[in-house]
Amino acid sequence: MTDTNSRPDNMRIVRRLLFTVAGMFAFGFALVPIYDVICDLTGFNGRTNNEQAAANVREVDTSRTVNVQFITRVNKGMPWDFEPEVTSVRVHPGETRVVNFLAHNLTRGDMVAQAIPSVAPGEAALYLNKTECFCFNQQPLKAGDDVAMPMQFYLDPDIPDHIHTLTLSYTLYDMTAHATPDVLALMQQPAD
Amino acid sequence: MSYAAGEADHNDHHHHAPSGITRWLFTTNHKDIGSLYLWFSFTMFLVGGAMAMVIRAELFQPGLQLVDPHFFNQMTTVHGLIMVFGAVMPAFTxxxxxxxxxxxxxxxxxxxxMNNWSFWxxxxxxxxxxxxxxxxxxxxxxxxxxYAPLSTTYSSDSTALFVFSVHIMGISSIMGAINVIVTIxxxxxxxMTYMKMPLFVWSWFITAFLLIAVMPxxxxxxxxxxxxxYFGTSFFDAAGGGDPVMFQHIFWFFGHPEVYIMILPAFGIVSAIIPAFSRKPLFGYASMVYATGAIAGLSFLVWAHHMFTTGMPVAAELFFMYCTMLISVPTGVKVFNWVATMWRGALSFETPMLFALAFVILFTIxxxxxxxxAITPVDFQYHDTYFVVAHFHYVLVTGAIFSIMAAAYYWLPKWTGHMYNETLGRWHFWLSLISVNVLFFPMxxxxxxxxxRRIPDYSLQFADINQIVSIGGFAFGLTQLLFLYIVIKCVRGGEKAEAKPWDGAEGLEWTVPSPAPYHTFETPPEVK
Structure with missing residues (x-):
């Protein structure tokens, strides 16, 4: 039997395989940041660049018009009304527009919400630039109050020709339990 | 546990062999552990099968008859988990x-x-x-x-138990895979050079690497x-910056190689049985090895074909569509090799061969x-319908499970020292073949x-088809009790099996007596 000389050899292979197992377990978690990076780079899954974009400095392309649609929904169990002022606007690439979204806290308690955007088709997500948006921050709203929240955007003039319509969807989540300190401070202030 | 009787007389070379339950609890013998795995797998097959019977009974008629929808959902879920992790994978191990x-x-x-641990x-x-x-x-x-958020936001409080049980199943599979790799x-x-190894060994070698890569x-x-x-993270929760679609990417990165984990050993079994009953060597041995490797490699590049409808960019859909179709090339190589092995062979149709032939035809369907x-545009129609259910039951039941039955009939004489009852074996085969097609083809x-799929009720126009499917399901389920009877009968007694009961069979396992002694090859055999 080759037992005596194969035994240390066994342990070497086992160590390598265990190392691979640990590596693949870590890889499973590494997929989370990798997924984020790929989504940001490709607009995969309609992920928009949710940071303030610089104001447009380029020409407005008046030869084209793109229909931008807005849809809103509240997450399950979120007791607010939330809807866009207009359901769609027609814009030229490069043209800056403002659209208001109306939120109404229907409850008797002060709450904090956060809107998460998504764009369809995902390819268009890369060309939608927001210079100002309520979705960058958490939104505090006192019991029974309503508010018009502005969103200012323009489409990058490089947006591919075959995109005629894009849909921007916002889902509103209850963030009262996860409110940031500055938002809480804002909510403590007496109403004017 | 009925093997105890057959093997007890071989225990005498083994000093202090414990008897009774401790023999099985503390065993480190590969044959004992193999038997434990196989009996465990068959038990789970019956448990998961009983759940399938609940599903088919509920779907026998439109409307809600027997169980409430929440229980129906538990049955589809646990049926799947048990059949994948409890029946097919332990049977192969x-x-x-x-x-x-x-x-x-x-x-x-x-x-x-470690082998003892990975079973127990x-x-x-x-x-x-x-x-x-x-x-x-x-x-x-x-x-x-x-899928998150079904398993996070909307799941029952017992989800932690599900998570821990999957952890344990994963650890068991990983330990089993490490053992297979180190052994080989x-x-x-x-x-015994690598390119002389039987294809069952080769296919398991590759499967073990897939397990090491994806179970973690x-x-x-x-x-x-x-x-x-339970701990407030937001991997899959959009409110906290996560993404539920990411769950599907991570799951199917595991899930697609997993389906090959459940079929590659089947390829190995069929590649042993078809040459034995064709009395010809396997056609294209080397191409079989490379095809198995190619299938395993490609399995990492196709995961998103399970999620075409999640709104991927067209370029990604095309990539996953073409990669998926590419897999049919090495798979086709295998099917053609099996057919070429049978070409002008001296075929005979004992039960293992019948199951292997049914495997080739039905797995190909x-x-x-x-x-x-795999065709992206039509997948939008087929996605989450019974067409998918029909597809994966053809590859897993008439594929993986038929190959396991073929393997059981093929090696039972070696394991027990007795021939199984050939007449009953053929009854089992033909009843299984007819009922399984009545069960899955109309789907x-x-x-x-x-x-x-996964809905306890359906529109009235599906009533007839579901009634036929359910009848096929009950018949297939009952037929498997015949298999249990045949195996127990074979363990208990029967015609004495020779060392090599199949005249065309090749391989070292046929050079040891039947039943295989408790310890085999304590001195290495000569390999031609």
Whole structure:
């Protein structure tokens, strides 16, 4: 039997395989940041660049018009009304527009919400630039109050020709339990 | 456990062989552990099958008859989990334990004590999973794929038990895979080169690497579900910056290689049986090895074909569509090689060969419906319908499970020392063949007509087709009790089996007596 000389050899292979197992377990978690990076780079899954974009400095392309649609929904169990002022606007690439979204806290308690955007088709997500948006921050709203929240955007003039319509969807989540300190401070202030 | 009787007389070379239950609890013998795995797998097959019977009874008529929808969802979920992790995978591991050392001329598995562990944690995993069904709020009801947020926001309180049971199943599979790899790399008889190994050994070698690569990813996915549900993380929760679609990417990165884990050993079994009953060597041995490797490699590049409808960019859809279709090339190589092996062979049709032939034909049907599902534009119609259910049951039941039955009939004489009853074996085959097609073939039509899967009720126009399917299901389920009877009868007695009961069979396992002695190849055999 080759037992005596194969035994240390066994342990070497086992160590390598265990190392691979640990590596693949870590890889499973590494997929989370990798997924984020790929989504940001490709607009995969309609992920928009949710940071303030610089104001447009380029020409407005008046030869084209793109229909931008807005849809809103509240997450399950979120007791607010939330809807866009207009359901769609027609814009030229490069043209800056403002659209208001109306939120109404229907409850008797002060709450904090956060809107998460998504764009369809995902390819268009890369060309939608927001210079100002309520979705960058958490939104505090006192019991029974309503508010018009502005969103200012323009489409990058490089947006591919075959995109005629894009849909921007916002889902509103209850963030009262996860409110940031500055938002809480804002909510403590007496109403004017 | 009935093997105890047959093997007790061989125990005398083994000093202090414990008897009774402790023999099985403390065993480090690859044959004992193989038997434990196979009996465990068959038990789970019956438990998961009983759940399938509940599903088919509920679907026998439109409307809600027998169980409430939440319980129905638990049945579809746990049926899937048990059949994948409890029936098919342990059956293959059991076959690996029994056959790999005997096929490569090794005295045992390389890491026998770990082998004991990797089996004995499995009953605990499934006790936890089945126990969760009796908890308040019920067991897992989110489908075996446990998509977030179904498994996080909307799942029952017992989800932690599901997570831990999957962790244990994963650890067991990983330990089994490590053992297989170390055994094959270090324990081969001196002249058993890699390219002389039987294809069953080769296919398991590659399967073990797939297990090492993807079971840890599954462990990661269930861990993220656990922390999302109980510890406030937001991996899959958009409110906290996560993304539920990411769950599907991580799950299917595991899930697609997993389906090859459940079919590659089947390829190995069929590649042993068809040459034996064709009395010809396997056609294209080397191409079979490379095809198996190619299938395993490609399995990492196709995961998103399970999620075409999540709104991927067209370029990504095309990439995954073409990669998926590419897999049919090495798979086709295998099917053609099996057919070429039979070409002008002296064929005979004993039960193992019947199951192997049915495997080749019916697995290929499952492969073709897989090709249809791979076509992105039509997948939008087929997605989440009974067409998908028909597809994966063709590859897993008439594929994986038929191959396991073929393997059981093929090697039962070696394991027990007795021939099984050939007449009953053929009855089992023909009843299984007819009922399984009555069960799964009409599902294709139900799916194409738009019947969604995982729903306890359906529109009236699907009533006739579901009644036929359910009748096929009950018949297939009952037929498997005949298999249990045949196996027990064979273990207890029967015509004495020779060392090599199949005249065309090749391989080292046929050079030892039947039943195989408790210890084989303590001195390495000569390999031609």
């Amino acid at each position: 059991g076959l690996a334990n029994w056959m790999i050392p005997m096929m490569i001329g090794a005295p045992d598995m390389a890491l026998p004590r 944690i499995l009953p605990f995993a499934f006790a936890i999973l089945l126990g969760s069904l009796f908890m308040e709020g019920g067991g897992p009801a989110f489908g075996w794929t446990f 790399m270090n324990m081969r008889a001196p002249d 990813v599954l462990a990661g996915a269930v861990t993220m579900v656990l922390t999302d549900k 499952g492969g073709f419906s897989g090709l249809m599902l 294709h039509f139900a799916g194409l007509a738009g019947m969604p």
